[in-house]
Each structure stands twice: as structure tokens, then as C-alpha cells.
Amino acid sequence: MSLTIIPKIELSNFINRLLPRYHVAGPVASDGGFAFALINDPDELQLEYRTTILPPKKYLLPPREILFHFELETNGWVQASYQAHPTVLIGMHTCDLHAFQLLERVFTSGFPDSNYIDRSSQTLIISIECLAPCDAHAFCKSMGTLTADEGYDLHLTDLGEVYAVDIGSKPGEALLKEYARTRTAAPDDISRLNAVLNEKWPRFSYRLDFDVSDLPSLLSVSAKSPIWAQLGERCLGCASCTNVCPTCYCFDVRDEVEMDLQRGQRVRVWDSCQLDEFATVAGGHNFRKSQAMRQRHRFMRKGKYIYDAYGYMGCVGCGRCARACLVEINPVSVFNELYRLREVVQTS
Amino acid sequence: MIAPAIPQTQSGRTLVNDEIFVPEIGRVEKIEPLTALEKVFTIELPQGKSLNHRPGQFLEISALGVGEAPISISSSPSRSNGFVELCVRKVGDVTSALHRLRPGDKVGIRGPFGRGFPIENFRGKDILFAPGGLGLAPLRSVINQVLDERAHFGRVIILYGARAPAELLFKDELRQWEARGDVELHLTVDRGDEHWKGHIGVITTLFKDISVYPRNTVAVTIGPPVMYRFVLMELLGTGISEGNIWLSLERRMKCGIGKCGHCQINNVYTCQSGPSFSYKEIKGLEEAL
Amino acid sequence: MSQSNRPKVAFFDFTCCEGCQLTVLDSLQDHPDLLGAVEIVQFREAMSERSDDYLIAFIEGSCSRPADEERLKHIRARASIVVALGACAHLGGVNALKYFIPLDDARSYVYGDKAGWYDTGDVRPVGAVIPVDVFIPGCPIDRGEFIACVKALLLGKKPPVPDYPLCVECKLQENACLYTRGNICMGPVTRAGCGAICPTYGQSCESCRGFVSNPNDSSMRELLAKHGLSMDEVNMQYTLYNTYSMRDELKRRQSIHG
Amino acid sequence: MGRRIDVHYVTRVEGHGNIVVEMGNGKLKDCRFEVVEAPRFFESMLRGRHYSEAAQITSRICGICSTGHTTTSLRATEKALGVVPSEQTRLLRKLAFYGEMLDSHVLHAYMLVAPDFLGVGSVIPLASTHPEVVLRALRMKKLAGDLCAAINGRHTHPIAMTVGGFTHFPNPDELEDLRYRLEEARRDVDATVDLFASLAFPNFERETEYISLSHPDEYAFIDGEIVSSDGVTLPVEAYRDITNEYLVEHSSAKLARHQRDSYMVGALARFNNNYAQLHSKAKKAASALGLRPKVINPFLNTAAQVVEIVHCVEGAIAIIDQLLERGIQPEEPAPLESLEGEGISGCEVPRGLLIHHYWIGADGFLSGADCVIPTNQNIASIESDMRALVPSIINNPVNDIQLELEMLVRAYDPCISCSVHVVKLDPLLKVGDAIKNRQ
Numbered sequence A: 001m002s003l004t005i006i007p008k009i010e011l012s013n014f015i016n017r018l019l020p021r022y023h024v025a026g027p028v029a030s031d032g033g034f035a036f037a038l039i040n041d042p043d044e045l046q047l048e049y050r051t052t053i054l055p056p057k058k059y060l061l062p063p064r065e066i067l068f069h070f071e072l073e074t075n076g077w078v079q080a081s082y083q084a085h086p087t088v089l090i091g092m093h094t095c096d097l098h099a100f101q102l103l104e105r106v107f108t109s110g111f112p113d114s115n116y117i118d119r120s121s122q123t124l125i126i127s128i129e130c131l132a133p134c135d136a137h138a139f140c141k142s143m144g145t146l147t148a149d150e151g152y153d154l155h156l157t158d159l160g161e162v163y164a165v166d167i168g169s170k171p172g173e174a175l176l177k178e179y180a181r182t183r184t185a186a187p188d189d190i191s192r193l194n195a196v197l198n199e200k201w202p203r204f205s206y207r208l209d210f211d212v213s214d215l216p217s218l219l220s221v222s223a224k225s226p227i228w229a230q231l232g233e234r235c236l237g238c239a240s241c242t243n244v245c246p247t248c249y250c251f252d253v254r255d256e257v258e259m260d261l262q263r264g265q266r267v268r269v270w271d272s273c274q275l276d277e278f279a280t281v282a283g284g285h286n287f288r289k290s291q292a293m294r295q296r297h298r299f300m301r302k303g304k305y306i307y308d309a310y311g312y313m314g315c316v317g318c319g320r321c322a323r324a325c326l327v328e329i330n331p332v333s334v335f336n337e338l339y340r341l342r343e344v345v346q347t348s
Numbered sequence B: 001m002i003a004p005a006i007p008q009t010q011s012g013r014t015l016v017n018d019e020i021f022v023p024e025i026g027r028v029e030k031i032e033p034l035t036a037l038e039k040v041f042t043i044e045l046p047q048g049k050s051l052n053h054r055p056g057q058f059l060e061i062s063a064l065g066v067g068e069a070p071i072s073i074s075s076s077p078s079r080s081n082g083f084v085e086l087c088v089r090k091v092g093d094v095t096s097a098l099h100r101l102r103p104g105d106k107v108g109i110r111g112p113f114g115r116g117f118p119i120e121n122f123r124g125k126d127i128l129f130a131p132g133g134l135g136l137a138p139l140r141s142v143i144n145q146v147l148d149e150r151a152h153f154g155r156v157i158i159l160y161g162a163r164a165p166a167e168l169l170f171k172d173e174l175r176q177w178e179a180r181g182d183v184e185l186h187l188t189v190d191r192g193d194e195h196w197k198g199h200i201g202v203i204t205t206l207f208k209d210i211s212v213y214p215r216n217t218v219a220v221t222i223g224p225p226v227m228y229r230f231v232l233m234e235l236l237g238t239g240i241s242e243g244n245i246w247l248s249l250e251r252r253m254k255c256g257i258g259k260c261g262h263c264q265i266n267n268v269y270t271c272q273s274g275p276s277f278s279y280k281e282i283k284g285l286e287e288a289l
Numbered sequence C: 001m002s003q004s005n006r007p008k009v010a011f012f013d014f015t016c017c018e019g020c021q022l023t024v025l026d027s028l029q030d031h032p033d034l035l036g037a038v039e040i041v042q043f044r045e046a047m048s049e050r051s052d053d054y055l056i057a058f059i060e061g062s063c064s065r066p067a068d069e070e071r072l073k074h075i076r077a078r079a080s081i082v083v084a085l086g087a088c089a090h091l092g093g094v095n096a097l098k099y100f101i102p103l104d105d106a107r108s109y110v111y112g113d114k115a116g117w118y119d120t121g122d123v124r125p126v127g128a129v130i131p132v133d134v135f136i137p138g139c140p141i142d143r144g145e146f147i148a149c150v151k152a153l154l155l156g157k158k159p160p161v162p163d164y165p166l167c168v169e170c171k172l173q174e175n176a177c178l179y180t181r182g183n184i185c186m187g188p189v190t191r192a193g194c195g196a197i198c199p200t201y202g203q204s205c206e207s208c209r210g211f212v213s214n215p216n217d218s219s220m221r222e223l224l225a226k227h228g229l230s231m232d233e234v235n236m237q238y239t240l241y242n243t244y245s246m247r248d249e250l251k252r253r254q255s256i257h258g
Numbered sequence D: 001m002g003r004r005i006d007v008h009y010v011t012r013v014e015g016h017g018n019i020v021v022e023m024g025n026g027k028l029k030d031c032r033f034e035v036v037e038a039p040r041f042f043e044s045m046l047r048g049r050h051y052s053e054a055a056q057i058t059s060r061i062c063g064i065c066s067t068g069h070t071t072t073s074l075r076a077t078e079k080a081l082g083v084v085p086s087e088q089t090r091l092l093r094k095l096a097f098y099g100e101m102l103d104s105h106v107l108h109a110y111m112l113v114a115p116d117f118l119g120v121g122s123v124i125p126l127a128s129t130h131p132e133v134v135l136r137a138l139r140m141k142k143l144a145g146d147l148c149a150a151i152n153g154r155h156t157h158p159i160a161m162t163v164g165g166f167t168h169f170p171n172p173d174e175l176e177d178l179r180y181r182l183e184e185a186r187r188d189v190d191a192t193v194d195l196f197a198s199l200a201f202p203n204f205e206r207e208t209e210y211i212s213l214s215h216p217d218e219y220a221f222i223d224g225e226i227v228s229s230d231g232v233t234l235p236v237e238a239y240r241d242i243t244n245e246y247l248v249e250h251s252s253a254k255l256a257r258h259q260r261d262s263y264m265v266g267a268l269a270r271f272n273n274n275y276a277q278l279h280s281k282a283k284k285a286a287s288a289l290g291l292r293p294k295v296i297n298p299f300l301n302t303a304a305q306v307v308e309i310v311h312c313v314e315g316a317i318a319i320i321d322q323l324l325e326r327g328i329q330p331e332e333p334a335p336l337e338s339l340e341g342e343g344i345s346g347c348e349v350p351r352g353l354l355i356h357h358y359w360i361g362a363d364g365f366l367s368g369a370d371c372v373i374p375t376n377q378n379i380a381s382i383e384s385d386m387r388a389l390v391p392s393i394i395n396n397p398v399n400d401i402q403l404e405l406e407m408l409v410r411a412y413d414p415c416i417s418c419s420v421h422v423v424k425l426d427p428l429l430k431v432g433d434a435i436k437n438r439q
């Protein structure tokens, strides 16, 4: 598809035209930083933003979601609950875009998850190219998520006065056509875009000491590494790392009832493998009984298990977990340390 | 990687809906207390639905308002016809709520989930069953399937251990199996009582009473996590190959469909690729046993 | 709503500020149907009627004198389910700060010179006097959690009081962590369930809901020290509501350092 | 034959208190209001804690007036450390104060007092006999609570108040919404005035000394000097000259007296002393309720609370307007001028004059604290009223006497759990022994 140009002023008009039809969510200022939130006014949008605390995953897999309603009196009447509304997510960074692709894979393969699909199928994504690191902890360049070729409906690149818009899907194209005034890119725009894209790479640094394609095999020889015990001692078990992670999707399912104890709903809520009870079964047996095992599970999932199961890396390098962790446990140093330990073993 | 089960999503055939979390509603037909803690529920499936299950698969059973729990299918496919039997031990919220049910009450059902045992591959072989405690509940579906197709299998040996005589499950059925003459049944309890005349000792002590021809034997064992280590040692000691030793793993499960993450063992979702595994498949997985 | 079928519940208060009972009353604003689900047979703060026939006893406040102990036993003997309501009943709460009253002052009070530094007061959480079946934590309790716990009790399931750290809820609120704002916070070891209301309103968590069952204390203490707290200040952080459970630990630390 | 009334303990009040009356030969022999709540030693517990914790700890003196305790505590600390809060902080505190005043008065008038007049034992049967009354009370209480929560996160034990300011700020939308609801609530407020105007309060009068804060510019709640209806005006710092606390055997709470045997604090005292500064609508409500200063019937304390409900709703609307007009700025708390010092602050909490007095050492830890609670100041007055009231009704059936005495105690809206939180160490031996002996 040909490259399209939308002037920055026109972006506001575009959003204003979307608002009556869609929920529009994007980064806004919040509590001294930024958060994804539904907006009522394009002026709230802050497209140059530091990484948010929670990733936009909350729009596809909300922290609390009703799966279905039930009523006991009428012999166990059950009714699926779908609450999604057509939504345009604007301003997602490419790391989050990669995370969405993983979620899409997880929730649509095997037994498709109808509640997830209800949301994702009504969500249009307008992502934005990162031109400078958005957080000191980000290591997207190492993880190969600093740009994206797919997964978006529209993708913006800031060219100063205008945005270059890559069209990634038919619905994206239709959205643009119906709601935005754009023009086709001129040769100038294209060379400007290429320049901007070329200039951005040196601003980011690689932070893994090895190539990410080596990560799964590095982890497969690291199950017995002493590093897990060290992390286990330090880790507070607060689950901040997984709660802020765009690729973590584990959940718990609970029943809630009204006061009459007859009507109620089954809900799913985020859960975390870092919490004590996550792998505990009735009777008290815990299949991952130490925090060391839980930390190992976390990093194995990020760099190996998910890759083995779904072909996508379970970490997109956004750095949110590193920023959230109060005891400075983070993927870059853990992976680099494992790499160093392996090199030591191999050379000795 | 261990292949996950192929989802059976054709609605109307099983109790897996397109609306994946919404259970079908079954009706409690009969409830039989087995022990102080275990009851067997016979549940009538909703009109026109059948489970179409394989032995070793499980259902997600709902007590609406309280929650959902994975429960193994205890009846064998050969004896299904519109009903399913579940043996439930009362240990917590959902299982207690199930124990409070009365005939005629409704329960939510989703499933069957999991891979089940590849029973067709067991044909022609001697089969050694080694259930411990509640492990007999899921194993019963395999045993009865085998017994209903008795001619297709070689020897059938059952080594069953419980903590005390009062905790032995399905006592009537044990007697029937024993009476058949074509089943070698060995029972043991950890602690006897004044009426118990049988063997006393943990399940592994039964192994010395039997001899198997390892090349042609499949072993299926289900029990609590602690039991596996010892039983596996015995089984491997008999010379049965790792690929012919089968077991079923328990994990916390919240969805049954390979999403919620609770049952994950490394890259394997127990609910989809298991809960039945051959020892060969899981021996390399950290945290599996 | 028939009078007879509804489970009978009673509320009792011991040494406390009665804020939890007040929160119970306030929960009626959003859940007036609570009155249809249970029959309240005793609630001194709000009603004159009194009956000793009840299934569930909600107890607010700490035990702080011998007469309280008798009353608690009396209640236990009548109730099938005893619920400790709020920090004073659950943990001893601020009442237990009494254990800090210095020896000289303590001497002049009830126990004479027999008492050691920490044994002066006999403020105790309810669970230290009689068996408690359920606790609803918080200073004060959280309305929503109270209602959820009542429903769970009526359904015969475990009340949904979480056993994971507050940071979980704080992250879901997308609060900028207090540690990033030059502050400190007990969230990583404190039991969640309040929706991280203090961090959400800009104040550090002080563990009024008690600690999770398996806190990483040594790492937590290191974290606080790294953020500039002295040993004494760390102890202060640990004790505002939890002096009772910390008293032995404190005695040990104090005897090491004092 | 001697007759005896022993109400053990009075229900529908905060905390545990007993009424004991002994009568013989048609004469009153003895009457006491016994406070039997366990003492809590807040002042000694404060010693050795950091000043930043003082408000949080003293908030736990009382769940009902925790905003009042918190505000008073913060102001004492601020005075000690030379902190001058911003105008915005003062407005937000006042707004929260109005919220709490409303909450507490609605609770007291509707849920604790009204059942007596409507012939039931509690608000629960009222839900079926007078559902509209109960729903109105719940509605008003919810509004009051939401007002507090918008500022402080919750009503009971406020969160966002801190030394020098706030750690969280309501957004304009929340305030607009509250403003709208407050205006809507005027209908409920009118109905409240009508309801309480229709109740037949017992006809009993006893003139006494009425003490409250007073401020030249406004109906005093947070700021002002201490005034007495007997014509004394003193700065808050001289509170001890007014309160003169003392101990008696039968009470674990301290009592207070000024120039007479007893004095009264609370809504009625404020009404009597500061009537002129009430909002005009509140004055109208007062005349509908038949109140004109000086009111000397203690049962009418509840009616004075209803007048204050009107005043607080109007006051809250006015402050919200002011805040919206100024715009709310998230601001850092005002800085400390010094690290140690002594500070005294007084506020009019729902039940009357509250004093917090702190000594803060150079290390930032409290070396001493003193709190004077409204209910303590009222106990002697309650007993004086009982002594005056009983002879006039002594020939009535015991049950009627008892009910009337309970209603009298309730009219004061005593917060007994508060009152015992302040026993100091030196006289403790006596009180402690007294309690022990009785057990």
C-alpha cells in the first residue's frame, strides 16, 4: 500500500471524528508520568511519552473482566458477557505491538478465547514509530522490537509537521479513508521518512551482550544456574514485574454473587506466577515453592517457554518490569549474567 | 515439545462451547458417598450432548457462585450414554459446594479437556494399574474401558493403595473386579484396622508380590505427587520402558484450555498436553515431578 | 424476607475507635440489601435490641483487660463463626503501641515491677484470646471487602481476603510508586485487599492490613535501609499496626541494639 | 423501697457507658454516668513516635470524627513546627470538615436519636416502618462520606491529609458532581428540618455554661478562640484554664469544669455562642425548629445539629465554588520552619471542642502529648442534667425514667471510645485500680 501523509493538525480532527463512534484510548499524562486512558479530547493525547506503567494490554485483557452471568434460581441460566466496544488504540509503541501479536497468537490458537477475541476483533491499532528511547530501561533494540512490519492497522512516524502513515490492514485503510483527510506521500516525504528512520537507530543501544536468537538455547542450559537462588533471596514476590508486563497473560477465575446469592458472574482477573499461591493446589502442595523457582519460571517464560510454544519471544524489551522492580531485578542483567556464566563455563 | 490435544470445538457434540468459558448445565442424577471425604456423582448431561471422551480426560465442574474445579471423568467411555460419573473429594470451596448438592440440582460442565491416555496403543499389552488414593477415580475410567474390551488386552494387574481401609474407594467395584477372575487385584493400606486382613504397607510394597514381563507391559499410575517418585522407581526397576509408563499430573487449573498459566510445567500446559503423560515425555521437564 | 431463615449476626466492640462498625453502617449505603440477607440481632452502636442467639459474631477491637477476655469467651461459646473485624481485632492495631510505653511509665501502671519492657500491656488481637474463623483486615475495614466476605460466609466459602502484596493492586491503579517519589512504602510485604487506597491517595502504606503470610522481610528491610531509614525507623515502619505480632522480634532486636 | 436504674450499657452511642441511678423514698440518692470503656493511653503511645505519624495515630482515637482528630492533630504539629498551610489547604480542610460534620450529625440525628422518637429500638425496624426516612438518611450520609472521600480517599481515617497540606487533590469534575449532589440534597435537608421540627423533645431545661470556639469571620469550626457563655474569652493555648480536667472513681474518662460544676460543649454550645454567624438558611431552620439562643434544653442538642446540617451543606457548596473558581493546584505541603517545638490546636469537631497539644523534640519524635476530648468535657454536664432531671420525673415508672435518661445521654452524642483514649500516665494508677477493683 502506498504511504500516506497526515498533517499533525489533521490528526486531532481525525480523532474528533472517531470519538462519536469509537472509544479512543492513548497515552495521557498521569500521576507524574503517562498512562493509557480513554480520551474525550485529542488534546489529552501525549504521543511523545515515556513508557506507561501498565501496557495497553489492559484493553484486550482487562485486569477484571466478566466472562458470563448466571442465575441459580432459573435452573442455572448462563449468559456469556461481552462488554467490548469498538475501540481505537492510538500511540502504541512497537514493543507493545509485538506483545499484542503474542497475545493474539495465544488467545486465538488451540481453544480460541471468545472473550479475548470479542475485544481484539473490535480494536483498531494505530501505533507510532519510536524515534528515541522512551525509558532508560528499554532494550527493544536487543529484542528486535524497535520497529514493526505488521500487527497494526495504521502506523505513524513523526516527520515534524506531519505524520507518515503506514497502512497495515484493510480496516485501517477504511478508517483513514472515512475519518481522516490525508494526502499521498510525495517523493520528498518518502526520503524524509527514510532519513528519520535511519537516524533513529544509533540513538538506541543494544543492551544484551549476545544476540537474542541465542536466548532460548542459553536458557535451556541455565535451569540449574545459581542465579535463581540469588534472585529468590532478593525478590519481594510483589508481582509488579508481571503485572506491568505487556506479554504476561496469566489469569485467575472467580465467582462473584449478588447479595441474594442467586445471581452473579464469573470474572477473570490478572494473576501472577510470582505470587505464592499461583501453583498451589488444595491441600497446600506448591509446585513452585520457592521464590527462586518462581523467578526462574518467569525468566524461562520470557526467553524460552513462550518461544517454544508460540514462536514469539515472551519479552519485548519494553523495560517496564525493570522500572517497576524495587530490588532491581531486570531481564537485561539476568540474561547477560547467564550469558557470562555460560561463557565462563565454556571457556574453562 | 509435547503435542497439545486437538480441541474438539464442534458444538453440540461435546460440552465445549464456542463461548469457551460458559458451562453447559447438567443435572445431578445420583450421589453416592464412598468415604467420609469422597462422593460419586452421576450427572446427566444436557439433552443431545455427549462427552465423547477418552479415559484420563477431565471436566471443569462449576458450582455456580462458588467456582469451578477440574475433576477427572471417572466413568469409562464404554459406559457413558448420556451420563458421567465424577468422584469428588471434599477439600475446599468448590468441592464442598459439590458435596452439598442433592439429586436434581444443577452443575456447570465444560469439557472434556486434556489428552487422555492413548488406550488404543495399550491394546495387546499387559496392563499394570497403580493408583494411590484418589488416583483410582480417574484410573477407574481406564480400567473399566479395558475390562469392557477385555479380549484386546493381556494381563490386567491392579495395585491399589490407600491410607486406611475406610479410605478405599469404589469398594463394590473392587470386589467385582476381584470376582471376575481375569484381574489380578492387590490392595494395601498404610495403616490397618481391626477388620483389615489384607496387606499393610505403602503401595510400593506390593511390587514384590508381582512379576511382569516388562517388554509387553504398559503401566498407568495416578496418585499424589509424593507417591510418584517411589512408584516410578519401582516401575523403572521392573524394566518397563519410560515410554510405557503413564501417569497423570495434578496442577492448579483455572481455564482448562491452555491459557491461564497455572498448570504450566515449563513450556507444557498440563491441561492441554496432559494431564496424562508418559514418563518419557516429562522426565526432562524441570518441576514436573 | 422471612425473619427466620436469615442467618443471625451480631456485632461486638472492644477497645477500638468503632470506625469499622461505622464502615459496616456505611456499607449499607450501597448494599441496603444486606439487611435482607442477614438478621442483625446485636449492634450496640446502632441499636438497642439485644439477643444472644446468633450464628456469626463480628468482633471489632482488641482485648485489653480481663473483663474483655470473659466477654470474648462468652461470644465464642455462642457463635458458630467468629469474625475479627478490622486491625484492632485482627492484629492488635494501634492499641498495641502500648507495648512501647517505656518501662518506668509501665511500672507506675498496673503491672508493677514484674513487667518487662514489652509485657506491660495485655493488648491482644481477638485471635490471641479465642479461636477466630475469619478475619477482615484493615484500619478501617474496606466496605467492598466486608460485603464480599459476608457473601462468602453466607455461601459457605472462604472469604476472598487476598494473601498477596499490596503492590499488585497499586500497579493496577497505575500509581507512580512512592519509592520513585522519594518516599517509602510497606506495600511489598503488606496484604492487599484495600485497592492500595493509601498509595492511590499519595500516602505510603503502613501495613494496617497486616503482612502477607510469606513476606520477604530481609529484602524488605534492606530496601528500606537503601532508602535511608535507620534500624529504628525501619522498626517504626513495621509497628504502627503490627506491634503485637512484632513484639518478640522487637525485643530481640532491641536487646541486640539496646 | 429503693429503686435502682442500671443501664449497662447505653446503646446507640459510641463506646461503653453506664447509667446508674439510685432512688429511695421518692428521692434521688445518687446518679452517675459511668464510663467503663477500656482506657487506651493514646497520649503515652504518641510519645516516641515520629511527628509524621501523630495524625494517623490520633485519627484512630475515633472512627466517627477522625477527620476532626486528624485536622486538629496536623494543626498542632504545624504550630509546633512553624508550618503555614496554603489557602487551598485551608479550604480543602474546611470542606472535609463540613463533610464529616454532616456525616456525624446525620448518623446521630437519624440513626441514633430518631428511633427513640419513632418508637423503635434502632434504625433497622425503621427501614420497614419509615423506609423514606432511612433512605434519606443513607442518601445524606453517602453524600457526606463521598465528600470526605473526594478529598481524603475515605471518610473514616482520612488518607490524603498531611503536615502542611495534602498528598492528593480532587479533580474539578468530582467537585462539580458533589456540588450538584449537594444542591439536590437541599430537598433532603428541608425534609430533615421538617422531621425534627415535628418531634416532641422532652421539656427539660437547665441553664449552664456553654463553651465553644468562636471566630470573628465565620461560624467557627477549625479556627478561633475559646469563648464561654459566661463571658470569658481565651486563646486556644490557654485551654487548660478552661478545661481543668479531673478524675473521679467511677469513670475511666477524665471530667472537666470551668467556673461552675460543669459546662457543655457541642452543637448546642456552638449554636448559643455563634448563632449570628450561621448561614441564613440555617437560621431559618433554627426558627422552624423553635430554637433561639440561648437554648438551655440539652435534648435540643440534636436540633442544633440539624441546624448545623443546613449550615454545612450551604458552607460546602460555597467552598466548592471558591475552589472551582480558584482552580485546584496540586501543590507540595508547606515547609517546616523548625524541627522542634510545642504546638496547641483546637477545633470544633461534631461533639464540641477538641484540643491537641504536642511537644516535638529535635529528633522529630514526640516527647509529650495532651488531648482534650469533647465528651470528657460533657460528662459532668450529663451528670448535672441527670441530677436536675430525675427529681422531676421520679414518680414515673422506672422504664420511663430509664428511657428518658438514655435519651438525655444520647442527646449529648457522647463518643465514649474517644473519651477514654486520653487518660494520662500519672493519675492512671488510680483509674486503673478503680477499673480493676470494679471487675
Ligand SMILES: Cc1cc2nc3c(=O)[nH]c(=O)nc-3n(C[C@H](O)[C@H](O)[C@H](O)COP(=O)(O)OP(=O)(O)OC[C@H]3O[C@@H](n4cnc5c(N)ncnc54)[C@H](O)[C@@H]3O)c2cc1C
Pocket (backbone or CB within 6 Å): A280, A281, A282, A283, B058, B067, B068, B069, B070, B071, B072, B073, B086, B087, B088, B089, B090, B091, B092, B093, B094, B095, B096, B134, B137, B138, B249, B250, B251, B252, B253, B254, B275
Ligand atoms: C486434571 C485434574 C483432575 C482432577 N480430578 C479430581 C477428581 O477426580 N476428584 C477430585 O476430588 N479432585 C480432582 N482434582 C483436584 C481438584 O480439582 C481440586 O481438589 C479442586 O480444584 C479444589 O478446589 P476447591 O475449590 O474445593 O478447593 P480450594 O482449596 O478452596 O481451592 C482454592 C483454589 O485453588 C484452586 N485449586 C486448588 N487445588 C487445585 C487443584 N488440585 N487443581 C486445580 N486447582 C486447584 C481452585 O481452583 C481454587 O481456586 C483434579 C485436579 C486436576 C488438575
Ligand code: SF4
Pocket (backbone or CB within 6 Å): A241, A244, A245, A246, A247, A248, A302, A314, A315, A316, A317, A318, A319, A320, A321, A322, A331
Ligand atoms: S519482561 Fe519486562 S522488559 Fe520484557 S516485555 Fe515484560 S515488562 Fe517488558
Ligand code: SF4
Pocket (backbone or CB within 6 Å): A234, A235, A236, A237, A238, A239, A240, A241, A242, A274, A324, A325, A326, A327, A328, A329
Ligand atoms: S517486581 Fe521485582 S521484587 Fe517484585 S516480583 Fe518482580 S522481580 Fe520480584
Ligand code: SF4
Pocket (backbone or CB within 6 Å): C166, C167, C168, C170, C171, C175, C176, C177, C178, C179, C185, C186, C187, C188, C196, C199, C205
Ligand atoms: S507505592 Fe507501595 S504499594 Fe505501590 S508499588 Fe510502590 S511499594 Fe508497592
